[in-house]
Amino acid sequence: MVKKQSPLRIIPLGGLDGIGKNMTAFEYQDDMVLVDAGLMFPDDEQPGVDLILPDYTYVLENEEKLRGIIITHGHEDHTGALPYLLMDLGRKVPVYSSKLTLGIIEGKLAEHKINSPKFREVKNGSHLNLGAFSIDFFSMTHSIPAALGVYMRTPAGSVLHTGDFKLDQTPIDGVTPNYQAINRFATQGIDLLLSDSTNATRPGFTPSESAVGPQLRHIIKNAPGRVIVASFSSHIHRLQQVCDASVAVGRKVVVTGRSMVTNTKIARELGYLKISDNDIVDAYDIGDIPDDKIVVLCTGSQGEPMSALARMANGDHKSLTITADDTVIISATPVPGNEKSVQSIINALSKIGCQIFDKSNTLVHVSGHGSQEELKLMLAMTKPRYFMPVHGEAVHLRAHAKLAESMGMKPSHIFVADNGDTLEMRGGKVSWGKPVDSGVVYVDGLSVTDANPVVFRDRQKLASDGIVTCVVTVQLRSKRVGDVEVACRGVSFADDDQLLSEAQASVKDKIAAGVKQDGANLDQLRKTARNSLSNFLWNKTHTRPMVIPVVMEV
Known part of the structure; x- marks a missing residue:
């Protein structure tokens, strides 16, 4: 009797029901690797909730198998659940990621008063073995530096996980996607592709991040008073362009907002954000500087009520208040569910009378995710035998599946999954497996509870x-x-x-x-x-x- 081969199990625990809380477990016999541990922010349906985490009970039940946690990049929807997971694990598990991502994670763990785990830095071209998993990392472009894709080989077959990406040919830091590595992995054979679906409904190509720079510089140069730029604090490429434009036109940069201060400090220390000490000024030391020589970098691009931008707009900020002579740039797209909050901030700013720029009237933001043509290029380069779209709402996953079909992939080789569904791979062939319990966990103040x-x-x-x-x-x-x-x-x-x-x-x-x-x-x-x-x-x-x-x- 021929013994049935052990399968590689691919278990998405989060990330397939919205933009956030990404977490996928890969399990082969007695070895398991976790890719990403993210969170999601609540909407109006979850009043009083601070954060939403994936239910990682399955990981805790099998923690003796867990050989490592891989984080593809430093955004909250890929790192935010990590402090809670590390607190719940009964032993120290190594965390593998790029230098910048580990720096951001370390700052996050310090807020939770967690001792740093076993950090292991990896970068483009790094290789490591974790039990039965042979893993290679390759660079990808996204809206944060040092984003990585993952290629893993096991006795049951191979998987390529793109992480979040767009195919930016002119990235701010000059680090393009590692096309050579992707093509090399395709030559070796990619049995299953897991690819970012966020912009699967958007036709064409996503513009390069460098397209934003000239517009930012034009606005900053011609603004009559102070310029306040609200952006994601982790969008280091955008922050770099704001800093470059400010310095070029002779303005000093002021950083405010807790996460903005933390992330710019980490990025500067690690060499990812380049601006001299002379060009950054503390928010309390701007009294003698003329308004037309100041640019304020702040949090609040998502309309968060306690963010620096909201407090400035409402007159509650300790050292800065927005006036009619100021110019505000909202350099981000509202995350689904935050549209009302962002509009509320815009209305408050409009009542003050300041000039407002956002993506609706000027090119002050581009997405960090690839649109349809880039997703098709990724499918064409990798030539996978099977495909599972990840990272998106149901509409995005199904749109991505349709793209794969349009390129000739058999519908039976495309798996549109939900959190908790399981794929099994044997000899490079993929089929549905037995689902695991999944769901969400709410962080409500200091308590972490199941959905009630x-x-x-x-x-x-x-x-x-x-x-x-x-x-x-x-x-x-x-x-x-x-x-x-x-x-x-x-x-x-x-x-x-x-x-x-x-x-x-x-x-x-x-x-x-x-x-x-x-x-x-x-x-x-x-x-x-x-x-x-x-x-x-x-x-x-x-x-x-x-x-x-x-x-x-x-």
Whole structure:
């Protein structure tokens, strides 16, 4: 009897249901490698939540197999879950990435007061063996320097993971995608390709990052007062172009916003962001510098309410306030779900009267992800036998699958997966495997919890309808009812004393009737109080606030 060959299992734990929380496990027998550990930011459906992580329970259950964690680049959607994962792992697992990415991760771990794990620097051309995995790294262009793709070979077959990429021929740092390595891997054979799908619905090519520089310089040179540039703090290429334009026209650069200060410091120390000490000024030391000699680099491109840009716009920043003479550049695209927040910031800035530039009126931003023609070029270069689109919402994954079909790939060789689905590879052939449990984990303050729809439903109800409490005292033995107190928050009738008095009388009548029934108990009386108050408010106000009854025996 021929023994069945052990499969390579490809297990996406995140990244296939939106732009964020990317995490994929690769498992062969007793060895496992994890690629990326990212997070996602909440939307209006998750009120009160700070961060959303992939459910990495499967990794913890098999942590004795985990040989290493590979991080393709330094963005939050690929690194943000790492502090939580490292805290939950029972042993130190080496983390492999580029020098810049490890620097960003180290700063992130310091915020969480986590001792640095086993950092292992890799770069373009690096090779390492992790158990049954033979892994090669190659450079890719993205909106952050030192982004890497991964090619791994196992006894069951080979996989190429592009990471996030676009095919930029004129990158700011001069580091182009390593086409030679990609073609060499294609010659050796790529059984499965995992490729970035973010811009799979966008035709053509994504413009080069260098296309933004001339526009930034033109705006900065001709602005009458200060120029405030809001960007992702990890977009080092963009920050470099802002710095170059500022220095060229004789302006000093001010950096504000916690993550912006941290990331520019790390990038300068590691040599990825080049600007002299003389050209950077502390936000508290700009008093004597004319406004037309200042450029402010800040966070807030996504409309975050506590960001530096939001605080400046609202007059809450400790050292900087935006005036009508200033020029604001929002050098980013809103992440899906952040459109309202960004528009709110733009409206606040418009009321001040300053001039505003964003991607809708000037070329001050280009995407870091390849559009359709670049995705097709990647498919053409790699010539994979099988293909799984990654990194995107369902519409992006399916659009990417259609691109592969248009290039002649058989539909049966294309796997549009969801988080938790598993692919199995044997002898270079890929098929569906048995799914694993997957989902999301919410970071809510200091607590990390599983998704609980009841909590979110309650929070949404509180936000939309408010809360009413009633406190009732009863004597079950003598069947007497004491005073009833009704208090409310977040309701339109909070100051209507007559309505609240009628509500108290209504509840008291119902409780008085309930307490006289045989077998009356506190649980029944609480239900009576809730139902009577809820019905009364609906009849009088046509609103249904959350009602919390408190019935006490005295």
